[in-house]
Amino acid sequence: MNKSDLVRAIxxxxxxxxxxxxxxxxTFTDSVMEAVAKGExxxxxxxxxxxxxxxxxxxxxxxxxxxxxxxxxxxxxxFTAGKEFRDKVG
Numbered sequence: 001m002n003k004s005d006l007v008r009a010i011x012x013x014x015x016x017x018x019x020x021x022x023x024x025x026x027t028f029t030d031s032v033m034e035a036v037a038k039g040e041x042x043x044x045x046x047x048x049x050x051x052x053x054x055x056x057x058x059x060x061x062x063x064x065x066x067x068x069x070x071x072x073x074x075x076x077x078x079f080t081a082g083k084e085f086r087d088k089v090g
Contacts, residue, residue: 007021053075
């Protein structure tokens with residue numbers, strides 16, 4: 001399912017126009033990204049949590065040349081599925 005499919009599905013279930021649904025979805029994703037970028041955690045009970053994790057610096061290998069490289073530390077976004085979501089999938 002891509003973004004367009006998701007917009008159509010939500011619009012059909014919620015009796016909202018696809019255009020309004022697309023605006024709401026964009027607002028939701030922008031809000032989550034802004035909060036996570038600030039280091040905040042966004043939790044949706046039953047669905048899951050969006051947050052940030054820090055990866056330590058480490059050494060690796062360039063797969064093309066085999067040369068050792070240093071991979072710098074960085075922060076990356078993380079999603080953890082909630083219990084209801086996990087139960088639905090499993």
